[in-house]
Ligand code: AMP
């Protein structure tokens with residue numbers, strides 16, 4: 001069987017690795033892929049992951065039995081709709097269903113209609129009215145561009161001056177272009193963040209283990225926001241009871257509302273949650289696997305994803321057998337390039353140790369490329385995601401950091417404290 005994977009980051013490397021581990025005879029084709037995925041299959045350059053016509057042409061040439069889409073950008077431009085029109089089985093939501101991520105105003109009104117717990121928000125296009133709405137809120141105010149802004153469209157403003165500046169930047173100065181022509185002025189939620197992913201056929205919900213991302217650049221969650229500097233799973237405060245509650249009060253009503261709006265969601269629905277004093281509330285939905293949480297989760301997963309991906313891609317029920325997990329801990333450390341996140345430098349030569357890592361450590365390629373002479377060089381802000389699996393979280397953290405240390409290139413940097421909240425909880429436990 002041939003599987004086409006769309007994307008070329010560590011998330012897509014982890015998906016390819018998991019599929020091949022459970023199905024060694026699988027033929028993997030990745031577009032565009034990366035040098036890590038190239039060790040598992042064939043990589044085909046395409047113009048970009050939003051070039052739907054090029055992806056359809058590739059599918060016509062390769063005739064994959066399954067296509068799995070990693071990033072949100074191709075989903076947002078309708079790659080699933082285009083593949084379905086030509087009867088290529090594909091795992092992921094349609095363009096209309098992907099609005100749960102690509103339009104924060106769509107997501108917010110859907111949640112309000114479905115009674116899903118989330119922060120109160122107002123949508124605005126006029127700066128003066130937006131500022132009046134911000135002034136009515138107490139404490140910090142969150143200003144969000146409605147459209148996709150490469151993870152940068154959310155500003156948590158400490159006071160009214162900062163909120164006004166953010167409103168002007170988006171509505172008046174169009175710093176995010178069309179993505180910021182409409183904004184949400186949102187109430188601030190206090191608590192710990194948690195990511196819960198669920199596979200869904202549109203109705204059934206198969207939740208994955210909860211995970212925690214580390215968005216800030218520096219240890220102790222300091223410094224600017226990034227695409228994610230690491231992740232770990234499982235998370236002890238996310239008990240099975242909490243996951244059931246999230247499935248009942250968040251996933252099911254959201255999926256029902258999407259069905260009722262005529263855009264049933266199939267694929268992977270990602271709930272970004274805030275664990276507030278009043279219970280879990282939705283910060284955002286994503287319409288695809290999270291990065292770097294996926295790199296932490298998949299090495300812990302026993303269940304083969306291939307039959308589930310195939311069922312969902314064919315529009316068949318996914319069943320209700322819970323996913324099986326290995327009962328271990330995983331820590332993913334992201335190894336970033338010089339200058340990340342502001343202006344990552346490309347082309348630094350990478351030295352990988354040999355062997356690259358011990359058997360319980362997985363080195364997933366993110367922003368790497370082959371130079372003309374065949375050597376491995378940096379090619380993006382996040383260069384590797386290094387996942388260690390171990391009996392304890394602290395061990396997984398230490399082994400992940402040690403393996404990250406062994407990867408050498410100029411300007412390399414990473415956090416050594418992934419999982420620190422959980423480790424502080426362990427230390428406090430009796
Ligand atoms: P988003 O792109 O919606 O995930 O927002 C990016 C980050 O901003 C989230 O991961 C949170 O850390 C923070 N954030 C967004 N909305 C809120 C909110 N209403 N209250 C507190 N923090 C928020």
Ligand code: GLY
Pocket residue numbers: 213227228286289290291292293
């Ligand atoms: N881990 C954050 C994201 O994938 O959007």
